[in-house]
Amino acid sequence: MTFNENAEGVYTIAATPFHPDGRLDTASIDRVADFYLECGVTGITALGVMGEAPKLDADESAAVVKQMVRRAGKVPVIAGVTAPGFAPMRALARDAMDAGAAGVMIAPPSTLRTDDSVVMYYRQAREAIGEDVPFALQDYPLAFSVVMTPRVLARIVADNPSCVMLKIEDWPSLEKISTLRKLETDGEMRRVSILTGNGGVFVNYELERGSDGAMTGYAFPDMLVDLVKLSKAGRRDEAHDLFDAHLPLIRYEQQPGVGLAVRKYILQKRGAIQHDAQRKPASSLSATARAEIDYLLSRLARFDRRALL
């Protein structure tokens, strides 16, 4: 369980718990960290977009990472350090590493257009955070408007020895994962860990295409842990049966904007956090939406008793 090019399993995007009045809920940070460990995750990603990172100031960010790291013990914690400039990125990375993080994750700014500009960006980002800080590259065109071909990703991996992981959440992702693994097999790219996101909507097939696991914040990380194990053990039908039972909820949770509210609502129901509050600006759930989630959970519970909440 180290954050390196062989990382596998589930890196959960950690929720950041708040009190209803907007203060950080430090008791719940411990609680949610414990919850993730009990779920069997192999890593925790703090300060992701779904972790409400932009709503934290620098001191709070460092504090959250520090507490997560202490509670997570041997499970590595990485921190999102995507920023509008290299100075805040460096500051965030330094704070995170000082707080005990195992590495960081970096997404590109939405202004990049040509292949060369993307490659250059990651070179400069690596220089900014320091050569010794291992990092994951977040490939998420839908959110960041930057498209990287497998060849461009291979150039970045070659350029930056400290790039140990690709978080592939391109859409579609499947052929891309196959192509990346083929580049490795053909000796055109060194081995890196590939985890996938997009809320987990394609994770069952992504595993079969060669991903090492998932990095997403789905409210049932324990299901994802089981799924990875079943898939890697070649128990295909069981893996898909498990996944398909969860897909209606996964799909519901993946809705932009409202997704985090869904996720916190369920995490609270599961006892992982004390409140489902978000710091402002917050999305919220209508009564109808909450009823829909309850219905989704009740349907899921017929197959997976963990959903019996």
Added chain:
Amino acid sequence: MTFNENAEGVYTIAATPFHPDGRLDTASIDRVADFYLECGVTGITALGVMGEAPKLDADESAAVVKQMVRRAGKVPVIAGVTAPGFAPMRALARDAMDAGAAGVMIAPPSTLRTDDSVVMYYRQAREAIGEDVPFALQDYPLAFSVVMTPRVLARIVADNPSCVMLKIEDWPSLEKISTLRKLETDGEMRRVSILTGNGGVFVNYELERGSDGAMTGYAFPDMLVDLVKLSKAGRRDEAHDLFDAHLPLIRYEQQPGVGLAVRKYILQKRGAIQHDAQRKPASSLSATARAEIDYLLSRLARFDRRALL
């Protein structure tokens, strides 16, 4: 079964069949129209993006609509006329209506930014196509980068008596549908038909929120027809059981770029078209992808024998 503000059920986005050498497959146009009628659709949308409309020239477009209309009989056919200017839009609309279409569908250009500019655009579009041509507005921010609030949609509906339908494929869509229906109930918007798209990924909940049906090209329109009936009949659990069995495939088919290849592959398997060929530029399926679809179909067939192909 008229294209007006009370339209309901399933308007399928029609595939456009080609021969492997790129010629229009006119025999398959009849065949796929028959297939849709047998599926029980209440309308057909020709020349949608998924219908490879930009790959047809003006004569071919008119010919496709004309043949679809003749074969569809009493089932209304509407035509996508989204265009980079009002002159080609007018020409497309005129061709389509001359060919017997019941109406047209219009999406906004990606350059629109303010509320007023969107409202103005639809006023000018309506003037361009003619006051007497009923039209559906396509609200699809993910594809067109234009966001319309419910209030803006209500302004457009008020402005344009010939706007009879909203195709809501905003993401998320659920609260938006509820808000639009509330505007109607509160007397702040006249009744219009609301169909939903996004590949059908949320159609089960969209129906419960007040949509009148679906407008999408999912390769099992017959399932969508059944779903609408079950949902409207209040047979909730049966509706969700049916939908959830299809969701793994619906999700797979919704992948950008490759989705059309998936759709045509299945339509061919179902005998609806002779070839799964796309005109260039075409996406294609790897052997792995085809095997994944076959696996998805085999899993679906355990629940829905229509997938036994």
Added chain:
Amino acid sequence: MTFNENAEGVYTIAATPFHPDGRLDTASIDRVADFYLECGVTGITALGVMGEAPKLDADESAAVVKQMVRRAGKVPVIAGVTAPGFAPMRALARDAMDAGAAGVMIAPPSTLRTDDSVVMYYRQAREAIGEDVPFALQDYPLAFSVVMTPRVLARIVADNPSCVMLKIEDWPSLEKISTLRKLETDGEMRRVSILTGNGGVFVNYELERGSDGAMTGYAFPDMLVDLVKLSKAGRRDEAHDLFDAHLPLIRYEQQPGVGLAVRKYILQKRGAIQHDAQRKPASSLSATARAEIDYLLSRLARFDRRALL
């Protein structure tokens, strides 16, 4: 004066004249063509964005090109055929070439992101219009959101023997032109004509960097013709004196949206067209704006008597 890789001088973006009621003003087409010839242009670009191309239907487009070609005599006319799909592009190109155009101009769709996707697009566009149709590539990131590095442009030039001209209106353009010319000198790109646009705002330095001339619709194409001559003759100070006198107006005319209204207002004053009307949707000039243009012209007239209107 042929449209090929050695084209130089001024290709003016032709205004399309309308009557106040929106009908094409065919008498003014002859008149404006004569005006351009008297100005000494070496080429005419019809159906550019500034030519209100999207407001014309297919028959009108072909008619405009045909009339321009007949009137222009030996001066080559090229036609903008940028389109949302290859089928309408092919139809536009065929219509234009049938009408006697010397070639076409193609800008990329705003959805392209990676280097490879841009290269692929131009290969497919060339196949669509036909190998024998010479074309200009329009490199205009501000309008089309697609960025092409010099290396990517060189790949496109190598790929497509029928690509004879680059219209460089990247912003900034100067180093790009120098780099492209260096690629030629170094034998890494074959010679192509480079004209520049952006309303002419940088044309004085672009010429010094190696461009062959201008392709823009500035209302004083005769000034641009003189400027190219002075610059190519090495009469640097005179060239800049002339250009700088026009820059305040060039800058005013370059305003997005309102620029075409400025241009037509001046063309009408110069007698080149009968009305300054635009077909709807049209921008218009406030009384204040018209007074500003008159003031700009009166100031310019102190230096260049052609502005004495």
Added chain:
Amino acid sequence: MTFNENAEGVYTIAATPFHPDGRLDTASIDRVADFYLECGVTGITALGVMGEAPKLDADESAAVVKQMVRRAGKVPVIAGVTAPGFAPMRALARDAMDAGAAGVMIAPPSTLRTDDSVVMYYRQAREAIGEDVPFALQDYPLAFSVVMTPRVLARIVADNPSCVMLKIEDWPSLEKISTLRKLETDGEMRRVSILTGNGGVFVNYELERGSDGAMTGYAFPDMLVDLVKLSKAGRRDEAHDLFDAHLPLIRYEQQPGVGLAVRKYILQKRGAIQHDAQRKPASSLSATARAEIDYLLSRLARFDRRALL
């Protein structure tokens, strides 16, 4: 000379001076502040995009503002606090105000689309920075992809008593300024200061349309100071003669990316800063570009001896 709704004159966007090795050049901060004061500016904007703000970490940012404030004396200093979230914005604003800033400037994030979302954003931003912190709204669609109509700006002004200034750098800007001033005259918007940017390319006409001055980083702020005085004194021809002499250089300096290098090169020549170095990632000037600037300066010097460098 206070930062409030009656602010006028020139708020210069301050350059941030660096040593060639990337360290902040604190001696030059004093020197450039003195230079701006000698130029007669009425305000200084620190930490703008052109001030390389994203390349500074939080401590450096606060230090720069603090030193500028101390040196500027009675001339108000405002600080750019545009940020990807309200937490870093609050932190930046607090640091800036603690350092003695007179207020802050806020641009919207590029993800905003509807009128309501823009209005909501500024309400939340004002809550984040505190009700007592006066702020300028930066309206710069070309950079931020957010378009705000005059009505939307009026809503934001009405909503936020602490919004005292609009920096209008929409393109085009002229009718927008006229419309905003008419909204004030008609009693539909309270008086706010309107300064303009866009590198100053339209400032001569913007002043005539009702702007109160300029906020830009042009390397001759003394010219802008003179221009505002001449324009406000009704000495129209003199104002335009002065401006037009500078326009070739203003236009050259406005080039994206390379513009800051041009600006620093001239500021160094004028003795305002010790080095023209930028912190990485930096744009740079080719020998050809430097020669072009020297030529531009020599031409300008024929009219304005301040350019005799």
